[in-house]
Amino acid sequence: MNELCHIRSIPSSCFCSPNSKTSQKNPRQALVKVQANRVSISMHNSEMKVPHVLTVAGSDSGGGAGIQADLKACAARRVYCSTVITAVTAQNTVGVQGVDIVPEEFVAEQLRSVLSDMHVDVVKTGMLPSPGIVKVLCQSLREFPVRALVVDPVMVSTSGDVLSGPSVLAGFREELLPLADIVTPNIKEAAVLLGGVPLRSVSDMRAAAKLIRDMGPRNVLVKGGDLPDSSDSTDVLFDGEEFYELRSSRVNTRNTHGTGCTLASCIAAELAKGSSILEAVRASKRFIETALDYSKDLVIGNGTQGPFDHFFALKNISQNSTRQDKFNPNDLLLYAVTDSRMNRKWGRSILDAVKAAIEGGATIVQLREKDVETQEFLDAAKVCLEVCHSYGVPLIINDRIDVALACDADGVHVGQSDMPAHVARTLLGPEKIVGVSCKTPEQAQQAWIDGADYIGCGGVYPTTTKENNSTVGLDGLKEVCLASKLPVVAIGGIGPSNAHSIMEIDVPNLKGVAVVSALFDRECILTATRNLHSLLSEAAKLKK
Ligand SMILES: Cc1ncc(COP(=O)(O)OP(=O)(O)O)c(N)n1
Ligand SMILES: Cc1nc(C(=O)O)sc1CCOP(=O)(O)O
Numbered sequence: 001m002n003e004l005c006h007i008r009s010i011p012s013s014c015f016c017s018p019n020s021k022t023s024q025k026n027p028r029q030a031l032v033k034v035q036a037n038r039v040s041i042s043m044h045n046s047e048m049k050v051p052h053v054l055t056v057a058g059s060d061s062g063g064g065a066g067i068q069a070d071l072k073a074c075a076a077r078r079v080y081c082s083t084v085i086t087a088v089t090a091q092n093t094v095g096v097q098g099v100d101i102v103p104e105e106f107v108a109e110q111l112r113s114v115l116s117d118m119h120v121d122v123v124k125t126g127m128l129p130s131p132g133i134v135k136v137l138c139q140s141l142r143e144f145p146v147r148a149l150v151v152d153p154v155m156v157s158t159s160g161d162v163l164s165g166p167s168v169l170a171g172f173r174e175e176l177l178p179l180a181d182i183v184t185p186n187i188k189e190a191a192v193l194l195g196g197v198p199l200r201s202v203s204d205m206r207a208a209a210k211l212i213r214d215m216g217p218r219n220v221l222v223k224g225g226d227l228p229d230s231s232d233s234t235d236v237l238f239d240g241e242e243f244y245e246l247r248s249s250r251v252n253t254r255n256t257h258g259t260g261c262t263l264a265s266c267i268a269a270e271l272a273k274g275s276s277i278l279e280a281v282r283a284s285k286r287f288i289e290t291a292l293d294y295s296k297d298l299v300i301g302n303g304t305q306g307p308f309d310h311f312f313a314l315k316n317i318s319q320n321s322t323r324q325d326k327f328n329p330n331d332l333l334l335y336a337v338t339d340s341r342m343n344r345k346w347g348r349s350i351l352d353a354v355k356a357a358i359e360g361g362a363t364i365v366q367l368r369e370k371d372v373e374t375q376e377f378l379d380a381a382k383v384c385l386e387v388c389h390s391y392g393v394p395l396i397i398n399d400r401i402d403v404a405l406a407c408d409a410d411g412v413h414v415g416q417s418d419m420p421a422h423v424a425r426t427l428l429g430p431e432k433i434v435g436v437s438c439k440t441p442e443q444a445q446q447a448w449i450d451g452a453d454y455i456g457c458g459g460v461y462p463t464t465t466k467e468n469n470s471t472v473g474l475d476g477l478k479e480v481c482l483a484s485k486l487p488v489v490a491i492g493g494i495g496p497s498n499a500h501s502i503m504e505i506d507v508p509n510l511k512g513v514a515v516v517s518a519l520f521d522r523e524c525i526l527t528a529t530r531n532l533h534s535l536l537s538e539a540a541k542l543k544k
């Protein structure tokens, strides 16, 4: 059944798509489609389907494993995650202090709530502490079929505590495993599933994978992380025909609590996004390896099994960032913007040019290297960043988000036809600086909505540095300043002869000038910067 139910208007203010030609004129139309057991929303007929994993698992009060790990893993892989809680554990980095099993009727009710309402792509199971819970889960899966089932046969916690007793085993073997697309036992769990025979080598893991596959799952991943005496961690994937030995380096850390749950959730998330089993397993192993490596020195709790950081990508933004401080709008006073053509003309390296500008008093630096190779740009950015930071000056990268991310620069500057500012913000995270070029009040308003930190407004005067650049003049600059709450730096044709006219504009958010040729197309960058800096400082004092 596929009924088109109704068309509903959604106010355009709900969407931030500044560039959409339709958003101003027409309210956006959302098609709300209701199919059996599924609701999806279409925007301009293009469906916004969200990959969705349902995890059926236990809660870990310590936050490292179970439901908590599953939610974090799915979020890190950008997949929606709903939850059915099978047990509440009192748990920390020392061990499991208590387990309260959720009655099977209430597990069934949670399953019904989610599966009868939402479109779930993949179900992932973790701790299933009673035979009754396994039974109601299998019933629900038959009633509401999903695209894939990932079974992490959690039986023993990393601390050695038993989480699912032998009474659950029969249900696993007879009912759940035959429904599974992949089952992910570690060597201890594989041994339990096979009646207690210990696994001591990769060839034991291969044999175990084959025997477990005979129980019904389409794929078996036996995880060898606990195998003794090996410098890498080898997992064996068996799909019924081929064996794959997947290696990753063993990370020396105590922070491994929740790796099993996370791996299975990642696999589920990748399957929900449409990957094959092999791709999903490979991507998930890589994710775990990177997360463990980033988290190896985390200290959470006093026990022997610490949790790790699923959002390792955020590490650059938080504690470890070399960013000076939060963005200070006064840094825009003398914004030095480099130019590779000018550096070549005067026979200077990017680094020498930047050093001279900083020594002359530049308060922020932008690397605007339009015609250098990526590798050269990145190498220059890394060394310039060190120098800038040794002077407490932020370094911004023009256009190239990839370079900014790769060198952990302080931010990026993007124009109206570059990477959209809101995407730059998402990619860089909340703490980096995002600057946007704006020539009109509308663009300035959008820059604010998109999460920019400052506006570069120009060209104020004609320039030969940027081809075909239209000018906005002093009036256009003032209009942009008045239209925005953001600090503004003026750009285009600015030098010592006209900087004062800009600084005299009586608007509080006009913070300074951005300059290319008046600094870098001069014989002595240091002197040119020094002169302009002293002029601007005087003008800024008068403004106060
Ligand atoms: C501070 C500042 N303002 C404006 C610009 C221009 O950026 P954009 O419009 O993207 O043009 P290009 O510099 O990329 O040619 C800027 N770079 N810096
Ligand atoms: C890079 C750039 N952006 C501009 C804009 O109008 O957004 S004008 C410009 C070039 C500025 O160089 P100079 O200081 O040599 O005039």
Ligand SMILES: [Mg+2]
Binding pocket: 398, 399, 413, 414, 415, 418
């Ligand atoms: Mg640009």
